[in-house]
Amino acid sequence: MILNINGLHARSVVKWVVVLAMPVALSACAVIAVADAAVSVAATAVKTTVKVGAAAVSAVVPDGKSDDEKASDHSSAPKPVE
Known part of the structure; x- marks a missing residue:
């Protein structure tokens, strides 16, 4: 038995509620995506x-180092272990 509410079938009412709710739900996703991008x-x-x-x-x-110290820091020779 299909309910009749003021001349509309209940399934028709539910269908329209879902159709009208979808843009609201999808716009919330769009707002989140734009905020994430920002x-x-x-x-x-x-x-x-x-x-x-x-x-x-x-x-x-x-940095407080002389030119000689800077040059020795960039040399390929291994540094002595202290």
Whole structure:
């Protein structure tokens, strides 16, 4: 027996509820995807800015080593064990 609610069948009502609820559910997924993309872009921008800032500081601030010490650090000879 099919219920009749104000001239509409119950199955028809359920079908329309599902059809009208789908765009709402799918738009929530789209909002999450857009928010995730925005967070990824912001994180990448911050990471890049930090790397550039660190490189600029390294270029300006001396590390306290003389040129001879720097050259010996980059040589291919093994370092003595202390």
